[in-house]
Amino acid sequence: MLERGGVMNFWDSQAFGIIIGSFIAGVFALLAQIFAERRQKKQFAHDLEVRREQFSHEREQEIRGRQTEALADLCMLLEAQATALGNLWAFIRNPQMRPELTIPPKDAWTVLRDRGYRIKLWPINVPLTKAVNEYGTKIHKLFERLIDPQVSALVAGDDVNLDVKLVGDLNQRFQAASKPLSTALKETANLMSELNGIQVRKMTDQQVPVEKG
DSSP states (O other): OOOTTTOEEEEEEESEEEEEEEHHHHHHHHHEEEEEEHHHHHHHHHHHHHHHHHHHHHHHHHHHHHHHHHHHHHHHOOOHHHHHHHHHHHHHGGOOOOOOOOSOHHHHHHHHOHHHHHHTTTOSSSTTHHHHHHHHHHHHHHHHHHHHHHHHHHHHHOOOOOOHHHHHHHHHHHHHHHHHHHHHHHHHHHHHHTTOOOOOOOOOOOOOOOOOO
């Protein structure tokens, strides 16, 4: 329709419709972009949180794995110490038992001088450190007495009759070392179970079998 000398009214023209349509389309496109960006940010935040949780879980598993491995090594070493402690004391009490021993006196002596259990504690932040340190102190005091020339000669294979007083003192020191050693073994076994999600009845203290005088 033409108005004013044949000029089309702009508001009724096709150009106006195109402009309005483009404007509306642009608004919808802008809104769609805004919503898409929001969804993208939410998804990114969600993915980031998932990755953080996954990393935290993997880190926890890594730490738990190192602790379990360290505890297993520590347990094996402490068990070797317990065996050596029992064998060496049995031999000192009665040298005729040499053929029945699990390990020879010289080997037991060498095992007991190994202080590697302290090094194995570095990845483990647990109370058993106290028991292991106490055992380290007691075994050191035991060796202060074991280096007696009579004992050294006996372990070396010489025919020696130990002084009664020396045997009594050694008995007390062997017993004193066996108590924290058994505690460390108990705590090691319990902690390994807890780290691996195994519910077990707590082991009670059982002293390493060392023959009493």
